[in-house]
Amino acid sequence: MNERSSFSLGVRAPQSSSCQVEPILRVSNLSLWYGKQQALRSATLSFPVCRATAVIGPSGCGKSTLIRSLNRMNDLVPHLRIEGEVLFHGQDIYVRDADPVEVRRRIGMVFQKPNPFPKSIYENVAFGLRVNGLKDHLDDRVENALHRAALWDEVKDHLRKKSGFDLSGGQQQRLCLARALAVEPEVLLMDEPCSALDPVATAKIEDLIQELKKEMTIVIVTHNMQQAARVSDETAFLLLGELVEFAPTEQLFTRPSDPRTEAYITGKFG
């Protein structure tokens, strides 16, 4: 099954011990237009391995647009135009012969609203494995993914009986996380994963992020600045499609270099 790519499962993300701070994903001069409307203005930033990067900014500034262009989820949008590069392991994912399916398998995504399939819990997690032809040790892989998403104990008794819809909101979001983790992506993109959850469920997800970033790269969009401060190592601040500031999280929240960043984090607007 691995003939599809040069960097297949065998050489996937290094373990935490060997985690070095090097960019696995690099965005350079990325501009994006929805029809005539420009949504990203020449953004340049990079996401190091085994770090969590937060993307913050007021509503409509282009946060979703940015992370959805990291795994080509924007391909479905008609009249979309993109300039610049998104380099994954040094290769541009937007060149003609890049395979978006492969890109999306290796760069997973969790969405704002929990969106399990109308299938059993087991089938939700197994879905990505099945479509990618990873059918051996299916039960083990599913169990492992549910463990990593801290959901196993809550669902192990009715894996095949209960539908993904029968879980609580927080459980659903962890199911979506498990589903994404099952195919062992190297990067996990999360678009406001906690905005539909209560504080307890939110705390659980945040704990998981802390755990997961030991072995993978995480990009998380959030409206909640405390959350950004809690989980991320670096933070990017976007305003009207422009990347205003990109810095280590602590520095950005305590000593912002741009007055617009300061205005935003002190609640002057947004």
Add this chain to the structure above:
Amino acid sequence: MNGNGEMDVTRAPSLANRRRLALRRFAQKMDRPVFFALGLVSLVTLGVIFVFVVREAIPVFRYVSPSSLLGPAWHPTSEPPLFGALPMIVATGLVTLGALVLAIPLGFASAGFVAEIAPPALRDLAKSLLELLAAIPSVVYGFFGLTVVAPLVQRTFNLPTGQNGLSASLILALMALPTVASLAEDALTAVPKVHREASLALGASRWQTTWRVVFPSAFSGLFGAAVLGMGRAVGETMAVLMVAGNSPALTWSFLRPVRTLTAGIALEMAEAPSGSAHYHALFMLGAILLLIALATNGLAEWFRGRVARQGE
């Protein structure tokens, strides 16, 4: 219903505003009775038709026994008359089955293509093409079947005649296709975008997403499309009349001429003097047709309910 509570009372609403609000409140109050009344009208109409057909059908038992209705011979004007409807029931089942076997995969596939794969320009073209197909009168389909499909079937299978169950199935499939395809397309389009995105984000291809996520999620709507397509096939008269050959002999073969229930009624309604045994027998065919329609709809509902409960 707390429309008052939601209103902004700090500012006196303008006259136009007030009128709009009053109208909306009126509409809110009226929608239930109006829908109820409309529903009642269609229900009553259905009931009246049913009662009428059954009432005109029952007197046939003055002439023949109920069990003879399932006999293999239909000789309405012999002495005594034979009203065996089995050949027509079998023919209706055969032809409908054949039509569905063709129309459902084809309809679903074209719906999948239109809803999921086709670029917008091609999608619009395909949709208007389907609408055009749906707008063609059935007599035109019948004529096409008579002059093109039947001779083709005859030559392909080297038969004495191409007017048979297969030709009828082909034409009916063509006629049911727009119904099936456009309803299926609606069902697919109604599947929330988030399911597609979830699937794609897991590394599923466009086809895998369509096949494994969108289709199963749209099951209920697709099922409805199939049932309506079936209704179209069971009830079609004119086109079948022109291509099926209409032999009243009992056959289980697709390659023999067949007479469906609808064709049987159409062929003989004009000759049966009202009030005669033959007349009542034809209404009995109508009642059987109604029964088949009710039974399949009921079965479909039951099946759908079962699947929906399983899906929960």
Add this chain to the structure above:
Amino acid sequence: MKKLHIWSSLLLGLALLGVAFPAAGSDEVTYKGSTTVLPIAGLLSEALAPNVVFSVQGGGSGTGIAAIIDGTTDIAGSSRYMKLEEFEKAVANGVMPYVWEVAIDTLAIVVHPSNPIEQITYEDLRRIYFGEVTNWSVLGGPDMPIVVVSRDTSSGTYGTFKEVVLENQEVTDGALFQSSNGAMATTVASTPGAIGYVGLGYLQPSLRTLLLAKTAEGPFVGASVETALSLEYPLSRPLFMITNGYPQGAVARVIRFALSDEGQRLVLEAGYAPIRALSE
């Protein structure tokens, strides 16, 4: 504003009324019934317009007669005489049917043009239509299954064929049943083994017409206007228009026109034989 609205909708309504109801001065007459008589009615209608609006509709002889009994048509067309029950029912309904012979229909026996058979007898036809003979070789033709094609049992054409040729017995269950003359012609023309019967008006080069005799002794006669008029051709029948009571007004104008020399020339044009020899 509002007033203008009302006036304009009134005007629009009047205009619509004008479309729905033809201008005063032209009368409306309706025809319903036999599809065999229909081509005649159609030509009469064209010739009578616009003085008389003669609107015509098929449905078969039975339908037409039922319509004259219920009073839902002015003129019924029929390719058979009224049955006794129909007549009684009409009278009971206060309808007095007047029956007018307007043409002589001639049924031609037709086969596929590739079929070498040239002539046929009533006896052969009976054996074919009762399903006793199923291969052309029995009748001296090629080894090919016979495809028996009949008109639907509610058509006047079927009634005549059954009465005259089949001695009132039913056609075999294995036959194809066609619901119109056109469908019959198309079916026979596209089916090598087929045999069927159509009105003279539907003969076409893609059909071979057989010579017909009542018995093997002959004489064998081809279907044509001439042989129908001379009464040499055996399989002929009169076609009728039926009115309620002695026709008056516009209905009388239609019937009188149908029976006139001019109307009878239209009968010829429709492919049937006229009811009398016409002066040139």
